[in-house]
Structures are given as C-alpha cells and as structure tokens.
Amino acid sequence: MSRQIVIPFGPQHPVLPEPLHLDLVMEDERVVDVIPSIGYVHRGLEKLVEKRDYKDFVFIAERICGICSFIHGMTYCHAVEGVMDLDVPPRAVYLRTVWSELSRLHSHLLWLGLLADSMGFESLFMQAWRLREHVLDDLESTTGNRVIQGACKVGGVRHDVSDQKLREIVDGLGQLEAGMQDLTNVFVHDDSVKHRLSDLGVLTEQQAWDLGAAGPVLRASGVANDIRQTGYAAYDELEFTPVVETAGDCYARTVVRAKELFTSVDLIRQAVDRIPEGPIDMKVTGNPKGEFYARSEQPRGEVVHYVKANGTKNLVRFRVRTPTFTNLPPLLAAMKGIELADVPVVVLSIDPCIGCAER
Amino acid sequence: MKREAQLIETIELGDLLPRVERQKKAGDRLVAISCAVVEGENEITYSFEDRAHRFLHLRIVVPPGATIPSVTPSYWGAFVYENEIHDLYGLTVTGMNVDFGGHFYATKVPYPFAAAASPKVTPAGKEAQEKECLDR
Numbered sequence: 481m482s483r484q485i486v487i488p489f490g491p492q493h494p495v496l497p498e499p500l501h502l503d504l505v506m507e508d509e510r511v512v513d514v515i516p517s518i519g520y521v522h523r524g525l526e527k528l529v530e531k532r533d534y535k536d537f538v539f540i541a542e543r544i545c546g547i548c549s550f551i552h553g554m555t556y557c558h559a560v561e562g563v564m565d566l567d568v569p570p571r572a573v574y575l576r577t578v579w580s581e582l583s584r585l586h587s588h589l590l591w592l593g594l595l596a597d598s599m600g601f602e603s604l605f606m607q608a609w610r611l612r613e614h615v616l617d618d619l620e621s622t623t624g625n626r627v628i629q630g631a632c633k634v635g636g637v638r639h640d641v642s643d644q645k646l647r648e649i650v651d652g653l654g655q656l657e658a659g660m661q662d663l664t665n666v667f668v669h670d671d672s673v674k675h676r677l678s679d680l681g682v683l684t685e686q687q688a689w690d691l692g693a694a695g696p697v698l699r700a701s702g703v704a705n706d707i708r709q710t711g712y713a714a715y716d717e718l719e720f721t722p723v724v725e726t727a728g729d730c731y732a733r734t735v736v737r738a739k740e741l742f743t744s745v746d747l748i749r750q751a752v753d754r755i756p757e758g759p760i761d762m763k764v765t766g767n768p769k770g771e772f773y774a775r776s777e778q779p780r781g782e783v784v785h786y787v788k789a790n791g792t793k794n795l796v797r798f799r800v801r802t803p804t805f806t807n808l809p810p811l812l813a814a815m816k817g818i819e820l821a822d823v824p825v826v827v828l829s830i831d832p833c834i835g836c837a838e839r
Numbered sequence: 840m841k842r843e844a845q846l847i848e849t850i851e852l853g854d855l856l857p858r859v860e861r862q863k864k865a866g867d868r869l870v871a872i873s874c875a876v877v878e879g880e881n882e883i884t885y886s887f888e889d890r891a892h893r894f895l896h897l898r899i900v901v902p903p904g905a906t907i908p909s910v911t912p913s914y915w916g917a918f919v920y921e922n923e924i925h926d927l928y929g930l931t932v933t934g935m936n937v938d939f940g941g942h943f944y945a946t947k948v949p950y951p952f953a954a955a956a957s958p959k960v961t962p963a964g965k966e967a968q969e970k971e972c973l974d975r
Contacts, residue, residue, distance in 0.1 A: 515937075519944030562842055573840050691916040692869050703890075710892050711841030773845060773886065773894065784871050784886070797875035806871070809916030838944070 482507040487820070491520050495598045495824035498834035502815075502827070509820050514812045522838040529798035534560055534768060534789065535634050537798070541785070544800060545836040546627050547590065548778040550583045550619075552785075552800075553632040555776040558712060559787040560634050562772035569762060570714075572636035574755040577714040578646070579623070579631060580776070581744040581751070586615040587779030588737045588744075589660075591831045592667060595734060598828050599676050604666055611659050618649050636761025646752045653745050660745075664738040677731035681814040681826035684728055693810040694803045695781020696740070697830050700725045700732035707777035718750045730829040737779075737831075767793050778803055780831045802836035847884070847896040855885075856908055858897055862887045863913040870894070872910075872920035874928050876903075881928060883907065901930070909934040919943075 485506050491499030499520035505513035525544055529537055541556035542549040554576050561568060593608030616626045622641045623629040631638050667673055683693065688701035698705050699722055706722035708715040723739040725732035768789035775784050781803030788797040807830045815826055850858055862869075867887040875882045885897045901907060909932050910917045921932040922943035932938075 517942075522944050558842075562845075568840070689866075689868055690914070692914070705890075705892075707892070710843055712843075713840060716841045771845070771847075773843070773896065775843065775894070782870070786871075786873055786875075786884075788875055788877065796877060799871075799873045799875065801871035801873070805919060806916070808919055 484512065489823060489827075491517075493824065495594075495828055496832075496834075497594070498832070500827070500832060500834050502823075504815075504820070504823065506820065511815050511818050511820065511823065514815045516808060516812065518834065518838055520838075521835050525839045526798050526800060529787075529795045531794065533793045534787075534795050535764065537795070538633055539630065541798075541800075542628050542630065542632075544802070544839055545833055547587045547833060548583060548780065548783070548836065549628045550579050550632065551776050551778045551783065553629075554580060554713070555774050555783055555785040556787070556798075557632050557634050558776070559772045559774035559785045560768055560789075562774055563768040563770045563787060563789055564634075564764070564766070566635055566762065566764065568636050569759045570756045571640070571758045572760045574714045574751050575637050575639075575641060575760065576632060577718070577751045578641075578649075578748055578755075579619070579629065580713065581748045582615055582619055584744045584779045585741060586612050586619070587831075588741050589615065591737060591779075591828075592663070592734070595667075595825075595828055598824050599673070601673070604663070607659075607663050611656060611663060614652060614656050618652065621645070622649070633761065635764040636759070638761075640760045643755075646755065650749055650752050653748060657742065657745055660741050664741065667734055667738050673734075674731060676825065677734055677829075678727070678729055680730045680822055681818060681829055682727070682729045683810055683814050685726070687813055688728065688810055691810040691813055692806045693781075694806050695777065695779070695831075696733050696736040697781065697807050697810055699723060700736045701728035702726040705782075707775050707782045710775065712774070712776060714751055714754075715747075717754065718747055720747055730825055733829045767791050768795070780804060780833060780836070781807065800839055802833065802839070804830070804833045804837040807832070808837070843892075843894050845896075846894065847898055849898045849900065852899050852901060852905075852907065855897070855899055856910065856913075859885060859910045859913050862895070862897075866890065867895070869910075869914040869917055872917060872924065874924045874930070876928070879903065881905065881930060883924065883930075885910065904929055904931075906931040906933055908932070909936070911936040 487504045489502040491501045501517040503515040538553050542553035544552045589612035593605045596604035620626045623631040683701045685702040704722045704724045723736050769791035771788040773786050784801040786799040789795045811830050870886040870888050873884045887895045918937040922939045926943050
C-alpha cells in the first residue's frame with residue numbers, strides 16, 4: 481500500500497464559488513477518502529424565525545440562497561399555507577410556477593457555465609452566461625429584481641404579470657431555446673467535454689438512492705425522482721416527464737441539466753397557456769398553529785421546509801433541508817477512487833450551494 | 840395544487856432502530872432528520888420517501904442532553920444530520936460512522952454550535968467571546 485497523505489481542498493478554490501473544505505486522503509494521485517468541513521457561511525437563519533413575524537420571514541427564507549431564492553420563498557409559503565390550510569388563488573399558483581421554472585433555467589445555465597469554466601472552456605462559459613442574462617432580464621421585468629425577487633408572499637404573490645408580458649416572455653424563450661440548443665449540443669456531443677466527464681465520479685442507482693441523493697444527481701443515476709411529480713404549485717395540471725440518465729457519472733449529470741432546460745421552457749409555455757384570470761393574493765388573518773412539511777424541486781434537487789407554529793406571530797421552528805446538504809454523502813462516495821486532477825469537476829457536478837447547505 | 844399528506848408517527852426511542860431498519864428494507868430513501876425544541880423537549884423527526892413519493896415521518900421525543908442511537912448503520916449518509924443535531928442541540932448520538940466531535944460546523948466560536956464546549960462557557964465567558972467575535 482502506498483503512503484497516505486492528506487491534501488486540503490478549499491475552502492478557497494478557483495472552482496468553488498462558495499467555501500467548502502475537503503480533506504482529501506490520497507494514495508499517490510488517487511483519492512481514497514474524503515472528509516468534509518462546512519461552517520464558513522453558517523448564518524443561523526433558521527433561528528431567526530423566532531424573532532420575525534411569520535409573514536415577513538419569507539424575505540429571510542428567500543435569502544437562504546441567491547440562486548434558488550424564489551423557490552425557497554415559495555416553499556416557505558407553501559409550508560405556512562399548509563399549516564393554515566389556505567387555498568391560494570390559481571393565478572398566483574401559476575405565476576409561482578412560471579417564476580420557479582425561470583429560476584431553474586437561470587440556475588442550470590449558470591451551472592453549465594461554471595462547469596465549462598472548470599474545464600477551461602472559457603468561450604462555452606461565456607455563451608452559457610450570455611443566455612442566462614435573458615432569463616434574468618425576464619425575472620427583473622416581472623418582479624423588479626434579478627436575484628432576490630421578493631415576489632412571493634403567504635397567500636399569493638406580490639406582483640401580477642399581464643398576459644401580454646407573459647406572451648412576450650414565451651416569445652423570447654423561443655429565441656432562447658435556439659441558443660440553448662447550440663449550447664447544449666456542445667455539452668452533450670463535444671468529444672472533449674465527453675472525454676472530460678464520462679466515467680468520472682460514478683454513483684450507481686442504488687448508491688444514489690441509499691445515500692439520499694436528490695435532484696439531477698439522483699436522476700443522472702437512473703432514478704426518475706422529481707418532486708414536481710407530487711403536484712405542488714401548478715405542476716399537477718402541467719405535463720412533463722422527469723429527465724433521467726443512467727450512467728451516474730459527471731457526464732450524465734450534465735446531460736440531465738442540459739435537457740431540463742427544455743423541460744422548463746415547455747412548462748413555462750404550458751403555464752402561460754393555462755394561467756387563469758383572477759386575484760393574485762388573498763387576505764391572510766390570524767396566526768398559524770400546527771406543523772407542515774413542504775417540498776419543492778429546486779434546480780439542485782429536492783428542498784424541504786418544515787414549520788411548526790403555536791398560534792403566535794413567531795414560528796416555533798423553521799427547518800430547511802437543502803439539496804446540497806443531502807448531496808454531500810453521495811459526493812463523498814462519488815469521489816472515492818478518482819484522480820486529484822478530477823476533484824474540482826466532480827465536486828462541481830453536484831452543483832454545490834454551500835450558502836444553502838449551511839443556512 | 841396538491842398538498843402532500845403529513846404522515847407523522849411518534850414512536851418510542853427503543854423502537855427507533857428497528858423502525859428505521861424496516862424503512863430501509865422497504866427501500867425507502869432517508870430524506871431528512873430534523874430536530875425541534877418544543878416545550879423543553881427535543882422532537883427528532885426522521886423523514887423517509889418511497890419510490891412513489893410517499894412521505895413518512897417517524898418522530899421520537901427526548902429530553903435535553905439525551906443520548907440517541909445513530910441510524911448510520913442503516914443509512915450511511917445520515918451522519919450529516921446527526922452531527923448537525925449534536926452540534927446545534929447538544930444531543931449525544933452514539934455509533935455514528937463519521938463523528939466530527941462537535942466540529943461539523945467549523946465555526947470560529949464553538950458555543951453555541953459545539954455542544955461539547957457549551958457546558959464550560961459561563962455568561963461572562965460568552966460575553967467575552969461575542970465581543971471578540973465582533974472586534975474581529
């Protein structure tokens with residue numbers, strides 16, 4: 481057996497937008513074990529729920545993450561609405577769905593750009609982020625903000641979007657789709673990309689399921705698990721099939737996200753076609769009492785928001801289980817046996833969001 | 840819009856490991872382990888999902904500072920939740936496959952995050968720690 485050495489990876493590393501530290505136990509160039517450390521951006525956001533009005537807390541819930549911000553806010557609202565048994569107006573439900581899918585589009589485009597950057601494919605990185613700008617423009621024009629939208633509230637949404645504007649978004653997505661086709665052709669078919677990602681960081685279907693993987697990491701290992709299938713928001717009235725790949729490697733995770741771009745565009749089209757007229761919010765009176773687990777499919781995978789309330793304006797407990805947190809054990813399993821030079825790409829393949837994971 | 844059924848079952852601490860193993864054998868995925876302090880007691884909830892998205896929660900209620908068994912023999916990845924519960928709530932989890940010993944969250948200030956350090960911190964010491972943290 482070779483002599484083992486430990487190489488620290490992170491918390492500051494060119495491939496990591498956020499701080500994650502991994503102690504890599506190496507034998508020569510090969511990773512034999514990985515020990516993660518987190519805590520560099522732990523903000524104690526869950527604890528804040530004890531000091532903020534439950535209606536105002538949606539602004540904090542959104543700030544758990546700068547990329548999945550809208551879906552965090554929406555899932556928190558779902559949890560509170562579940563406790564209070566509120567039936568949100570259908571138009572608000574559809575608007576939430578449109579904004580959720582726009583969030584997925586910009587997140588996946590962001591990640592594809594980061595992946596290209598991690599491989600040294602700079603022009604591809606810029607192409608992905610150029611397309612992402614169009615999606616951010618749509619979010620800004622409909623909510624007033626690019627990153628933290630502030631559009632969701634308990635009982636509905638804060639902004640209506642005219643049918644004309646929704647049509648404009650759909651027309652714009654038509655053009656965006658052509659650009660995304662060119663972009664994803666490179667990720668899916670380019671030999672150098674395939675060579676860099678194939679057979680790397682492999683998770684079998686059983687491993688992914690047993691280790692609690694979520695989102696594209698789980699689907700890339702052959703499990704057709706997508707929380708949108710549970711029918712939250714307007715997804716019970718829209719048609720889609722989860723994107724599934726079976727190889728379980730970095731390439732499969734890339735292909736899943738690339739194909740999901742088009743699923744999102746299709747879902748937005750369906751939602752705009754079916755969005756009903758009517759109010760966008762409802763009057764919410766009183767305080768919640770009870771508990772509720774709400775789940776949504778974020779771009780990185782399943783997120784769980786749990787709230788417990790005792791009838792006062794402050795919640796007793798707010799708990800968030802983010803996809804990155806549950807994807808950490810699968811990442812450790814996927815890294816065993818890889819070469820040191822492959823570590824950045826494999827880490828990136830789960831689309832880690834440490835701000836989310838630590839809250 | 841559909842809402843998921845809230846299937847929460849409270850069980851005895853002694854039944855935890857057999858029930859968790861039963862979920863494992865049934866092919867369920869461990870979705871999350873959560874802890875909440877309710878009326879001075881710790882509610883620890885183990886959430887599972889089957890392949891048809893059926894969401895089930897098993898709950899134990901234990902007093903502060905209690906010792907609970909690790910479910911990592913059944914679910915290897917559970918160590919992230921159990922270390923978090925240890926660090927944030929001061930519960931002892933026995934038999935974890937990866938035990939960070941109170942340093943899962945690598946925060947500069949051990950208290951209140953590191954349960955192992957918390958009994959040694961006096962009010963005055965805590966104040967000094969907070970001041971040092973702010974000064975830094």
